[in-house]
Amino acid sequence: xxxxxxxxxxxxxxxxxxxxxxxxxxxxxxxxxxxxxxxxxxxxxxxxxxxxxxxxxxxxxxxxxxxxxxxxxxxxxxxxxxxxxxxxxxxxxxxxxxxxxxxxxxxxxxxxxxxxxxxxxxxxxxxxxxxxxxxxxxxxxxxxxxxxxxxxxxxxxxxxxxxxxxxxxxxxxxxxxxxxxxxxxxxxxxxxxxxxxxxxxxxxxxxxxxxxxxxxxxxxxxxxxxxxxxxxxxxxxxxxxxxxxxxxxxxxxxxxxx
Numbered sequence: 001x002x003x004x005x006x007x008x009x010x011x012x013x014x015x016x017x018x019x020x021x022x023x024x025x026x027x028x029x030x031x032x033x034x035x036x037x038x039x040x041x042x043x044x045x046x047x048x049x050x051x052x053x054x055x056x057x058x059x060x061x062x063x064x065x066x067x068x069x070x071x072x073x074x075x076x077x078x079x080x081x082x083x084x085x086x087x088x089x090x091x092x093x094x095x096x097x098x099x100x101x102x103x104x105x106x107x108x109x110x111x112x113x114x115x116x117x118x119x120x121x122x123x124x125x126x127x128x129x130x131x132x133x134x135x136x137x138x139x140x141x142x143x144x145x146x147x148x149x150x151x152x153x154x155x156x157x158x159x160x161x162x163x164x165x166x167x168x169x170x171x172x173x174x175x176x177x178x179x180x181x182x183x184x185x186x187x188x189x190x191x192x193x194x195x196x197x198x199x200x201x202x203x204x205x206x207x208x209x210x211x212x213x214x215x216x217x218x219x220x221x222x223x224x225x226x227x228x229x230x231x232x233x234x235x236x237x238x239x240x241x242x243x244x245x246x247x248x249x250x251x252x253x254x255x256x257x258x
Contacts, residue, residue: 002091005045016242017045021091023241024048026109026116028101028129030081031055032221033143034119035066036230037237042085044238048093049085050109053077054100064223101125103132110138115240117233118142123168127175130160134181141236144169144189146229147219154192155228157236159183165191186240188232190225 009017025046027034030053041049055077061068067080078096085094097108101120106129109116116133118140120126126142133140142160145168149155156163161182163169166189176185239247 002045004089008045012242012246016246020045020238020241021047023114024050024112025237025241026050026052026113027119028052028109028117029119029121030067030077031061031119031121032064032223032226033146033230033233034117035077035081036227037117037119037233038081038085038230039066039088040231040234041237042088042092044234045089046092048095050095050097050113051078051081052097052099052101052105052109053081054098060218064221064226066227101129103128106132110136114139115237116140117237119230119233123171123175127172127179130172130176130185131179131181134176134185139240140185141233141240142172142185142187143229143233144172144187145194146190146226147221148194149190149192149225150222151192152225152228154190155188155225155232156190157186157188157232160185160187160189163187163189163191165189165193167194186236188229188236 005017023046025041025048027038027049030038030051034053038049038051057065057068057072057075057077057080059073067077067084072080076098078098082094082096085092097105099105102125110133116138118126118129120129130140130142144163144166160169160173160176163173169187169189
């Protein structure tokens, strides 16, 4: 066991730490949520990390993306993320795919992966990825909407079919059911009340034109919220990889009475 992972090994045991080093995790999207997920997995000693993202680092990413710095502006997110992962753990195998996710390249993420993390914000691509993973029995964890949230205490994890209060989760859940998908996909979500619908007029003043020519809304987001979404995604990945009970914990004590 390398010295840098000794504290993890002492906490979860040598065998479990070695299990992490033998594991492979794929991440679709390494932006606000996916970047923090990749960071936590690298620091946990995951042996292989695959990352897919077609985008480059932009000025508006600086408020919330761990790979976004003035020195990385304009660079491919996969290039920056790969360098960061290898700077944390030079022994990690990083497979980077600077391409847009679609049905033709799911296998790059699926084959041989212990778990796949869905950290993309495109509803169509998300539903397609989740449906394909469910149909093929590929373990996958999905991130729901982190934008417009203010309070991290609302962040939850559950099966996507049991989520509530999240407009993105509702939209995705409905589409998944139409595709014959049932329970079995864990996700990170927040039921914090937001004033937003995924059905938006194309002439909305807050909409911008994306690369595909379609209008999309730019939603406000806070760095500490998206970071915790990503960290929770990494936690769920480790829970999937490690033996059941390894990361279980109980609260102690009782609330103070004033």
